[in-house]
Amino acid sequence: MPSLHPDTIWLNPEFFGLIPLLVVIYFFKWWRSERKLKGMSYPDVAKFKAFPKTIWMKSLFVRRLPDLIRLIALCTLVIALARPRWGQARQSTESQGVDIILGLDVSGSMDALDLLSPSQLNKIRNIDPDDFFKSGRADVHSRLGVAKRVLDDFIANRPGDRMGLVVFRGEAQTQSPLTTDGEVLRKLLKEVDRESITVPRTAIGDALMVAITRLKESPSEERLIILLTDGANNEGTVQPLKAASVAKALGIRIYTVGVGKRSGQFLTPGRSFFGNLVWNLVEADEESQVDEPVLRKIAAETGGRYYRATKKAELTKIYDEIDSLEKTEFKENQWVQYHEQFLPWLSLAMIILILEQIMRWTWWRSTL
Numbered sequence: 001m002p003s004l005h006p007d008t009i010w011l012n013p014e015f016f017g018l019i020p021l022l023v024v025i026y027f028f029k030w031w032r033s034e035r036k037l038k039g040m041s042y043p044d045v046a047k048f049k050a051f052p053k054t055i056w057m058k059s060l061f062v063r064r065l066p067d068l069i070r071l072i073a074l075c076t077l078v079i080a081l082a083r084p085r086w087g088q089a090r091q092s093t094e095s096q097g098v099d100i101i102l103g104l105d106v107s108g109s110m111d112a113l114d115l116l117s118p119s120q121l122n123k124i125r126n127i128d129p130d131d132f133f134k135s136g137r138a139d140v141h142s143r144l145g146v147a148k149r150v151l152d153d154f155i156a157n158r159p160g161d162r163m164g165l166v167v168f169r170g171e172a173q174t175q176s177p178l179t180t181d182g183e184v185l186r187k188l189l190k191e192v193d194r195e196s197i198t199v200p201r202t203a204i205g206d207a208l209m210v211a212i213t214r215l216k217e218s219p220s221e222e223r224l225i226i227l228l229t230d231g232a233n234n235e236g237t238v239q240p241l242k243a244a245s246v247a248k249a250l251g252i253r254i255y256t257v258g259v260g261k262r263s264g265q266f267l268t269p270g271r272s273f274f275g276n277l278v279w280n281l282v283e284a285d286e287e288s289q290v291d292e293p294v295l296r297k298i299a300a301e302t303g304g305r306y307y308r309a310t311k312k313a314e315l316t317k318i319y320d321e322i323d324s325l326e327k328t329e330f331k332e333n334q335w336v337q338y339h340e341q342f343l344p345w346l347s348l349a350m351i352i353l354i355l356e357q358i359m360r361w362t363w364w365r366s367t368l
Contacts (some may be wrong), residue, residue, distance in 0.1 A: 011083035014193045018078045026071045030064060059297070066359045073352035097161040098176055098326050099220040101198055101211040102151055103227035104192065107169045107202045110144035110230055111194055111197035113311050114266030121254030121267050124208060127171050127267045129277040139193075147228055148189055150190050154319045155182050155189070164214050166342035167192055170199030170235040177214060188292070204291075208243035208254070208298070216250050223252045224304075226319075230260040232291035244301040254302040255322055258290030259309050 139145040163177040270280040310316035
């Protein structure tokens with residue numbers, strides 16, 4: 001609940017119009033007094049000449065100082081009447097966030113390098129695959145690496161939501177439960193790699209059920225699963241469409257995202273006879289393809305959408321679109337707490353008036 005800088009305001013600023021009037025009255029009174037003094041006649045001024053001429057009598061400013069002090073006191077009183085006060089604005093932001101579970105496929109096929117341009121692939125083919133993965137370049141260029149970077153941006157752009165992360169391969173596990181701490185979630189996402197789960201194949205249905213379990217107790221009105229995969233369900237105990245029916249019954253919407261080339265060849269690491277990593281040039285076939293019909297049905301069943309990405313730019317655009325579709329609602333409340341400040345001005349005016357009266361009764365008595 002941040003506080004804004006306090007601002008001084010005036011409750012009755014119309015009283016400031018009295019200050020010019022007081023100044024005019026002061027100078028008019030001074031003018032009349034001086035004129036009257038000059039017009040006075042005495043039968044014999046010799047006695048006056050004998051009086052000592054002190055600084056009090058010589059200086060016009062000094063002689064009129066009590067009047068000037070009274071003017072200052074009255075102006076100070078006007079300031080008090082204008083009711084100065086400073087208000088400290090406070091605001092609070094309420095957000096009706098969206099609870100989101102990000103599902104991320106970490107199966108072996110996510111190591112494929114088919115989201116890159118042909119020139120990038122030719123350069124990579126000349127690099128030892130073992131060095132390629134140990135150096136961390138796979139986190140930049142592989143399907144998994146590209147997906148992680150896109151998800152990282154997605155998390156960073158939604159600070160008002162609770163998000164969690166489920167990773168899956170032949171089984172599914174929660175990498176992070178729902179949290180509002182985006183920095184922690186991004187750190188856990190960064191730690192995801194091809195060894196996060198060692199069970200082979202792909203269990204999409206199980207991944208959906210783990211995500212549903214994380215969301216079913218959520219009090220949020222908006223609950224989403226965004227599942228990214230490059231394959232088909234060929235492992236696990238729950239069929240994807242059965243999981244979609246459960247999600248629909250609970251009011252959970254599912255977006256499904258398929259990644260990978262639809263046709264042609266793509267580069268992927270494999271093990272040689274001696275167990276070391278080598279590059280394999282694989283032809284995209286039905287077995288290595290995304291099961292688009294099932295992913296479409298999952299999304300349609302729950303009110304979500306299905307997307308397909310064959311390039312990094314397309315994957316970025318997909319998550320940007322989901323981000324725009326599922327907006328978090330923010331409500332901002334603001335109020336102002338006022339602190340009255342007229343009392344110091346009123347006290348100062350009283351002190352100045354008392355000082356003026358003391359001056360008239362003592363040092364300036366002879367000048368009146």
